[in-house]
Amino acid sequence: MNNETVIWTIGGLDPSNGAGISRDLAVFQNLQQRGYSLCTAVTAQNHMGVSCVQPVKADVLNQQFQALLELSSPSVIKISMIADDAQATVIAHWLEKLRQQNPQLFVVYDPVLSASAGGQLSTLSGDAIAALCANCDLLCPNYHEAQALTESQKGGVELIHELNQKLDARAVVLKGGHSGCEAVEDLLWQHNRAGTFSVKASRLAVSKTHGTGCTFAAALSVFVAQNFELEDALYLAKCYVFEALQQAENNVRSAGNGPWHTLGLPGWPKHRQLDFAFSEQAGLPAELAAPFPSIDREKFRFYPVLDSIDWVRWALGQGVKTVQLRLKDASDEQQLRQHIRTAVKLGRRYDAQVFINDYWALAIEEGAYGVHLGQEDLASADLNAIAAAGLRLGLSTHSIVEIERACRVQPSYIALGHIFPTQTKDMPSQPQGLTKLGFYQQWLADRFPTVAIGGISLQRAKPVLAQGVSSIAVVTALTKASKPGEALQQFNGVVNEHFSQ
Numbered sequence: 001m002n003n004e005t006v007i008w009t010i011g012g013l014d015p016s017n018g019a020g021i022s023r024d025l026a027v028f029q030n031l032q033q034r035g036y037s038l039c040t041a042v043t044a045q046n047h048m049g050v051s052c053v054q055p056v057k058a059d060v061l062n063q064q065f066q067a068l069l070e071l072s073s074p075s076v077i078k079i080s081m082i083a084d085d086a087q088a089t090v091i092a093h094w095l096e097k098l099r100q101q102n103p104q105l106f107v108v109y110d111p112v113l114s115a116s117a118g119g120q121l122s123t124l125s126g127d128a129i130a131a132l133c134a135n136c137d138l139l140c141p142n143y144h145e146a147q148a149l150t151e152s153q154k155g156g157v158e159l160i161h162e163l164n165q166k167l168d169a170r171a172v173v174l175k176g177g178h179s180g181c182e183a184v185e186d187l188l189w190q191h192n193r194a195g196t197f198s199v200k201a202s203r204l205a206v207s208k209t210h211g212t213g214c215t216f217a218a219a220l221s222v223f224v225a226q227n228f229e230l231e232d233a234l235y236l237a238k239c240y241v242f243e244a245l246q247q248a249e250n251n252v253r254s255a256g257n258g259p260w261h262t263l264g265l266p267g268w269p270k271h272r273q274l275d276f277a278f279s280e281q282a283g284l285p286a287e288l289a290a291p292f293p294s295i296d297r298e299k300f301r302f303y304p305v306l307d308s309i310d311w312v313r314w315a316l317g318q319g320v321k322t323v324q325l326r327l328k329d330a331s332d333e334q335q336l337r338q339h340i341r342t343a344v345k346l347g348r349r350y351d352a353q354v355f356i357n358d359y360w361a362l363a364i365e366e367g368a369y370g371v372h373l374g375q376e377d378l379a380s381a382d383l384n385a386i387a388a389a390g391l392r393l394g395l396s397t398h399s400i401v402e403i404e405r406a407c408r409v410q411p412s413y414i415a416l417g418h419i420f421p422t423q424t425k426d427m428p429s430q431p432q433g434l435t436k437l438g439f440y441q442q443w444l445a446d447r448f449p450t451v452a453i454g455g456i457s458l459q460r461a462k463p464v465l466a467q468g469v470s471s472i473a474v475v476t477a478l479t480k481a482s483k484p485g486e487a488l489q490q491f492n493g494v495v496n497e498h499f500s501q
């Protein structure tokens, strides 16, 4: 994904390009992210070890900040190896200044203290590390670093608690590569969320692992800069590293060199279904034995979401072939059942795909064509009962993690939203925009039909469809149009033109 944000990476130079700032810049370039580097030390090292470290003078580091500021301001700063306390003081000074200019600045600190192949890289004091942690938004140590920082031998969530007691980080990603466990599990803790989020991948039998931690933190920083939520950024970074490690191993040209030294992961993103879970929320729904029944994709291309049976009757009468009955102020159960019953009948009469929002149990009882559910419904709805009754299922998603969670239940379609600001509903998440919509669509790689929703007007219909979605869903563009019949015809025109190309 391309955007105008800039990342600064602060760390040491590894001449073999496996780790450090040259590795970071390679990852940025690979992921089409603009980035600059500030060098804290010149090292002599390769994947077999470090032979010397020459810290740059604090004043030289200071001048690097000044030089870069003449070019641009960073939206993300990634910090890794800091050689000594004098450098930490310079960095703290600049972080404060840059945060004043940009309160949204996000700082990732990968506390590199020694090289994985052996060799001390830093003389940072405990106080300087604590000050840095308090100044960063995300701390991402590996097991060795977290244990050294806390002087404990604990692991997993307990180790994160130890870190929190000692250091004042706002969020922590504990990298599981050195945990010694069969599966590599990375844990994310955030100060404003209950519990932890974890992503697991099987341990790859690979040898070219020099710089894996740098690659991971660099990719994570890119995804943060590109506005992904932290859970998504972690998930994507792990997928990226997983793929990079496999590619390096298969690349004979990098034999003996430790790191992969051919840049580029052509075709990325390829979706990876890594295992993930939330510790204190409903995690993944149980995997269902069979996919939900499919929908007719041709009838699915334009999808009005309607708040009354009158609107449903009108739309179907106008020839619309997919609609949703979305009743939000129904208090009388009898009346609700009656509306759902009528919607089901109308759907049959017009040979249309009528989805019922929220009321999955009534939808089953009334023999509906399908139901549409949100993420929060996944924990409580009886998905097996919906599947057993033969209903189609549509699921809302707002992020990669939610998309992957939705994929596990093999729904009939996946909704991607909200794309633009909407007046119809208070949304807890930010509008996704077209670039992310395109990324989601690429990520899904046609595993399921998709529908984009949220703020889609007639003018926006064409660019939304150009992202490759199977359908567009609208509420107010139709129901608040001064002439709904004309609006419908115009939408049909745009949709038909798009799908006839």
Ligand SMILES: Cc1ncc(COP(=O)(O)OP(=O)(O)O)c(N)n1
Binding pocket: 303, 305, 324, 326, 357, 358, 372, 373, 374, 375, 394, 395, 396, 415, 416, 417, 425, 451, 453, 473
């Ligand atoms: C097609 C389509 N996409 C998304 C939604 C939103 O559903 P949900 O998350 O369940 O939120 P509510 O609509 O219940 O507020 C939708 N209804 N239709």
Ligand SMILES: Cc1ncsc1CCOP(=O)(O)O
Binding pocket: 305, 417, 418, 421, 422, 423, 424, 425, 453, 454, 455, 456, 473, 474, 475, 476, 477
């Ligand atoms: C129900 C819903 N879910 C995500 S956005 C949205 C509302 C879309 O309404 P509009 O098309 O008027 O923006």
Ligand SMILES: [Mg+2]
Binding pocket: 357, 358, 372, 373, 374
């Ligand atoms: Mg709902």
